[in-house]
Every structure is written in C-alpha cells, then in structure tokens.
Amino acid sequence: MGCRSLYFICVIFSLFFSSIAQSLQNQSARISLDDLLQQYASRVLARSHSGILYKATLPANLSGMEASVVRLRGGSFWTRGANYSAFQLPPKISASPYIKRLAIVYQNLGNWSSHYYRVSGHSLVTPVVGFRAYDASNFSSSVITPINLSVIGDPISIHFPQFLLPSGLNWTAKCVTFNVDGTVFLTDMTLPNVCSTPNQGHFSIVVEQPKRKARRGWNLWRWWVVVVVCGFVGLVSICVVSILLVRHTKAKKIRKMERKADQGESFKTIWVGSSKMPSAAVTRTQPILENSYAP
Incomplete structure (x- = not known):
C-alpha cells in the first residue's frame, strides 16, 4: 500500500514539474521570438522618419508572420498617441523612463x-497580434531597449x-x-471585434472549446464499456446455466433408472456359509415329446 501511494505521489510531482518546464519552455520561445522580430524591425530605424510605419523584412523561415515599426517623439506620443496597425494608443500614455524618442x-x-500561444480549454479564432515599446533615442544602434508604458487616460x-465563429453551437x-x-x-x-488593454503584450480572440461533444464522446465510450461488460457477463451466465441444466438432466436420468431397478423383481436370499446371497426359485421345464407316438 505504501509503495503504491509513493508511486502515485511521484507521478503527480513528475506531471506537475513537467507542466512547469513546458510552460517555461514556451515562455522562453516567445521571448526569443520577440527579440528576433525586434532585431529585424530595428534594422529599418536608421533610415526611417518619425510617424511613418515601416514593414520589416523577415526571413523565409518566419513566413506567415509580419513585423512593423514606427518611430515617435516622446512629446508627440504623449499628446497624440499612436494609431497604427491594429492598435489605437490614445493620448496620455507615459513612457518609463522618460525618453525623447521611442519605437x-x-x-x-x-x-x-x-x-507560440495557447489558452487551456479555448481555441484561437484570430491571429495573435502584439506590440512593444522600445527606447529609440539612439536609432543607429542595432539593439534597442524595451520600456514600460503607463496608460493614464483611455x-x-x-x-x-x-471573423467567423464555428457553426453548430452558441x-x-x-x-x-x-x-x-x-x-x-x-x-x-x-x-464587436474590439478588445482593450492597459498593458503591452500579445492579444487574440478565443472561444471556449465545446465540452458537450467531449462529454457525449465520453458517455458513448462509457456505454460501449457497459454493453461489452454486460454481454460478457450474460454469456458467462448462459454457459453456467447450460452446464447446470445438463448436469441436472443427467442426474435425473440416473435417479429414474435407479427407481426402475428398485421396482423390479426381488430375489429371495439364502445363507451360504456366513454370507447372505440372492436366490431365485427353481423352475424345471417340463419335457415335451416331439410326437405323440411312443417308440
């Protein structure tokens, strides 16, 4: 009993730590992707003009992704905000630390x-989009430092x-x-089709995965198990009943034969020495002449 409990505890801990390791691995992969896209985006800053959105050129192994960058003055960003791409950053967003130019x-x-991004029990129905602010004071540098944003207003x-939702459910x-x-x-x-946030990061729209189908599948599987078990038990019961009936029939025939034997002619008994033995009455067959003429 103790060994079994220890085994289950070890299994639970291994699953727990493996889930943590998987989460950390995914987080590390996302950070690496952010850094990689930032590096490709920063390459266009040296020849960019303020207030214009530039699309970064990504390698073939990142086909399907898009990255773009805009460089803004700190004062202009505070008073006007930034309405680029799918994001609308309203005025009164402060950068920390304060910088003259940000990207x-x-x-x-x-x-x-x-x-790269998953939500337990949900499915993505739109691509994941995101944004991140960086210090662009030295736009000639190939590496730019991320900064924090604090939303004071809207x-x-x-x-x-x-986007279209899957059909069949509400x-x-x-x-x-x-x-x-x-x-x-x-x-x-x-x-409709609009989300809001006070922070930087990545965003998407999801729907909850249908539990009813999973539950229906589980019920179907459970019913199949019940049917198979009941069928097996029924087959075994039929075999047992058949064997008992055959034995009962044979025993009944034997008892009937014994009763008939007991109801037959009884023999007299005689003592032969010290033993008692059955004896039948002696009946002699009368001689019959073959013809009526005497020799």
Missing part, C-alpha cells in the same frame, strides 16, 4: 499563432478583422491578453 514594434504571428484598443467570443510577464487574462469584448 513601437507591432507583430502579427499569422499562422504561427497557435504554435485604454489601448485592438481592432481585429471580421459560441461566446472572449478577448485574451498574453502579458509580457507571462500571465494570461480573459475578458469580454468592449465592442
């Missing part, structure tokens, strides 16, 4: 979205393209936010 890198992971809004779409620190939040949409 905003936008991402669209396209068909790679579900490879929240940042993300506008997604029109689906409810939710906004999902993948924060920079790895936390995940589900919220309701403020407007």
